[in-house]
Amino acid sequence: xxxxxxxxxxxxxxxxxxxxxxxxxxxxxxxxxxxxxxxxxxxxxxxxxxxxxxxxxxxxxxxxxxxxxxxxxxxxxxxxxxxxxxxxxxxxxxxxxxxxxxxxxxxxxxxxxxxxxxxxxxxxxxxxxxxxxxxxxxxxxxxxxxxxxxxxxxxxxxxxxxxxxxxxxxxxxxxxxxxxxxxxxxxxxxxxxxxxxxxxxxxxxxxxxxxxxxxxxxxxxxxxxxxxxxxxxxxxxxxxxxxxxxxxxxxxxxxxxxxxxxxxxxxxx
Amino acid sequence: xxxxxxxxxxxxxxxxxxxxxxxxxxxxxxxxxxxxxxxxxxxxxxxxxxxxxxxxxxxxxxxxxxxxxxxxxxxxxxxxxxxxxxxxxxxxxxxxxxxxxxxxxxxxxxxxxxxxxxxxxxxxxxxxxxxxxxxxxxxxxxxxxxxxxxxxxxxxxxxxxxxxxxxxxxxxxxxxxxxxxxxxxxxxxxxxxxxxxxxxxxxxxxxxxxxxxxxxxxxxxxxxxxxxxxxxxxxxxxxxxxxxxxxxxxxxxxxxxxxxxxxxxxxxxxxxxxxxxxxxxxxxxxxxxxxxxxxxxxxxxxxxxxxxxxxxxxxxxxxxxxxxx
Numbered sequence: 298x299x300x301x302x303x304x305x306x307x308x309x310x311x312x313x314x315x316x317x318x319x320x321x322x323x324x325x326x327x328x329x330x331x332x333x334x335x336x337x338x339x340x341x342x343x344x345x346x347x348x349x350x351x352x353x354x355x356x357x358x359x360x361x362x363x364x365x366x367x368x369x370x371x372x373x374x375x376x377x378x379x380x381x382x383x384x385x386x387x388x389x390x391x392x393x394x395x396x397x398x399x400x401x402x403x404x405x406x407x408x409x410x411x412x413x414x415x416x417x418x419x420x421x422x423x424x425x426x427x428x429x430x431x432x433x434x435x436x437x438x439x440x441x442x443x444x445x446x447x448x449x450x451x452x453x454x455x456x457x458x459x460x461x462x463x464x465x466x467x468x469x470x471x472x473x474x475x476x477x478x479x480x481x482x483x484x485x486x487x488x489x490x491x492x493x494x495x496x497x498x499x500x501x502x503x504x505x506x507x508x509x510x511x512x513x514x515x516x517x518x519x520x521x522x523x524x525x526x527x528x529x530x531x532x533x534x535x536x537x538x539x540x541x542x543x544x545x546x547x548x549x550x551x552x553x554x555x556x557x558x559x560x561x562x563x564x565x566x
Numbered sequence: 567x568x569x570x571x572x573x574x575x576x577x578x579x580x581x582x583x584x585x586x587x588x589x590x591x592x593x594x595x596x597x598x599x600x601x602x603x604x605x606x607x608x609x610x611x612x613x614x615x616x617x618x619x620x621x622x623x624x625x626x627x628x629x630x631x632x633x634x635x636x637x638x639x640x641x642x643x644x645x646x647x648x649x650x651x652x653x654x655x656x657x658x659x660x661x662x663x664x665x666x667x668x669x670x671x672x673x674x675x676x677x678x679x680x681x682x683x684x685x686x687x688x689x690x691x692x693x694x695x696x697x698x699x700x701x702x703x704x705x706x707x708x709x710x711x712x713x714x715x716x717x718x719x720x721x722x723x724x725x726x727x728x729x730x731x732x733x734x735x736x737x738x739x740x741x742x743x744x745x746x747x748x749x750x751x752x753x754x755x756x757x758x759x760x761x762x763x764x765x766x767x768x769x770x771x772x773x774x775x776x777x778x779x780x781x782x783x784x785x786x787x788x789x790x791x792x793x794x795x796x797x798x799x800x801x802x803x804x805x806x807x808x809x810x811x812x813x814x815x816x817x818x819x820x821x822x823x824x825x826x827x828x829x830x831x832x833x834x835x836x837x838x839x840x841x842x843x844x845x846x847x848x849x850x851x852x853x854x855x856x857x858x859x860x861x862x863x864x865x866x867x868x869x870x871x872x873x874x875x876x877x878x879x880x881x882x883x884x885x886x887x888x889x890x891x
Contacts, residue, residue, distance in 0.1 A: 495850030
């Protein structure tokens with residue numbers, strides 16, 4: 298897959314991503330500073346990775362002219378990821394206030410609402426992208442978006458009923474995020490297949506990575522409840538947190554490659 | 567044919583065949599695009615079509631090698647060695663293309679008196695005629711040429727010539743409609759006679775249509791910014807190869823005037839290959855194959871067939887286009 302004609306600094310970007318992930322893992326494992334300082338560093342790294350994605354999406358959006366069809370796609374992605382960044386920021390504030398940045402919530406927070414709202418914008422963006430690829434004559438109607446949302450909500454409700462036996466909105470959201478990520482991953486995969494071999498596939502690699510990581514994160518989060526020992530819980534928790542940060546970085550890398558492509562043009566030599 | 571494009575400010579000479587050769591050589595050196603019209607005292611004519619100083623075609627056509635023009639080859643066409651009146655008309659490429667269609671067209675299909683306020687109605691009537699047409703409008707102090715495509719489609723290309731102005735493109739149609747002289751003449755030439763100039767025009771249009779639709783589709787995926795990158799690459803190739811082609815956003819301005827249809831097709835093929843290469847790098851090969859096939863499928867007859875007949879697309883893409891039909 299070709300990159301932009303500008304000097305390709307992907308290796309440096311990958312190294313930087315690995316470095317951030319390593320720092321995260323070391324701080325998590327070794328806890329070198331005070332509890333508050335450690336929590337702050339971990340929270341800021343997650344927030345920074347999320348903001349990186351939002352910034353890249355915004356930069357891409359800004360490269361398009363008002364008449365460009367992809368502008369609407371990237372406007373919605375940018376809004377969606379900024380909502381996620383706000384959610385991460387609120388999550389960090391909440392975590393600092395209770396002394397547990399990475400952990401799970403026992404009650405609904407404002408962050409959950411921001412995370413949830415982002416999927417609305419992702420849906421719009423993905424549908425618009427679908428319309429571009431498929432052309433009006435082959436594209437599905439907007440009903441497909443509602444059908445997917447219906448499917449995701451139904452799957453979340455069904456799983457919650459099967460697993461928990463009762464309805465709880467926070468629990469529902471946890472399952473919803475898992476299935477919504479799965480849906481985003483499937484759509485991302487279909488985009489990846491459509492653009493296979495082309496430079497436009499890069500952002501979709503990022504989406505696929507984000508979706509897979511988030512699904513693993515949700516699964517680990519769920520399995521943590523059932524883990525017997527505190528060591529097992531610690532390892533699972535660390536692994537899931539690491540994947541969460543890495544997912545943002547993978548997506549940021551995909552978006553950065555896309556930005557480079559648009560900014561400097563393809564290497565068509 | 568009498569005086570071609572008489573409103574054009576032409577250089578005029580009287581020259582025997584040897585002197586005519588000197589005039590032609592001078593035009594070659596100057597890189598002239600236009601027509602040299604030589605008319606003998608008995609009214610016999612010899613016309614040279616020049617593009618960027620290259621003699622592309624002669625009318626009447628001659629078998630001589632256009633690279634080594636020899637007055638002996640054309641002396642017969644001009645009543646032996648007698649002097650002829652010679653006009654050198656420098657023309658914009660589109661005007662030259664339309665004028666040459668006029669040169670090759672022969673007898674008109676319809677002629678009638680023209681009332682300027684009724685031009686729109688006349689065009690409306692004539693564009694319902696079967697097949698494409700070239701319409702020539704003439705007033706005392708101006709003239710114009712219009713291409714009416716087949717199938718009742720709107721006016722496609724327009725050239726307007728007055729003593730102080732040559733304008734081409736659809737913008738010139740407004741000038742025609744508002745021309746001050748109220749009376750003139752209108753002549754319609756059918757494009758169904760298949761002259762080389764019409765074939766060249768149709769191939770040019772087929773290429774432009776295909777290239778613009780591909781660029782429009784590409785723009786939907788990438789926005790304007792990467793479409794402009796194709797324009798830049800084409801500009802570099804055009805500069806290097808001496809092609810008169812430019813791409814601004816998704817508008818293709820191809821004024822290629824070649825000696826043969828095959829030569830023009832070769833240039834179009836290279837431009838389309840560049841577009842395909844860009845698209846493949848960005849969109850991936852499979853999607854590009856689909857886009858090319860769908861675009862080709864959507865191109866109106868007979869232009870889709872022309873694209874295939876002249877193999878403007880690589881065989882794998884043309885074949886996938888056929889599969890879709």
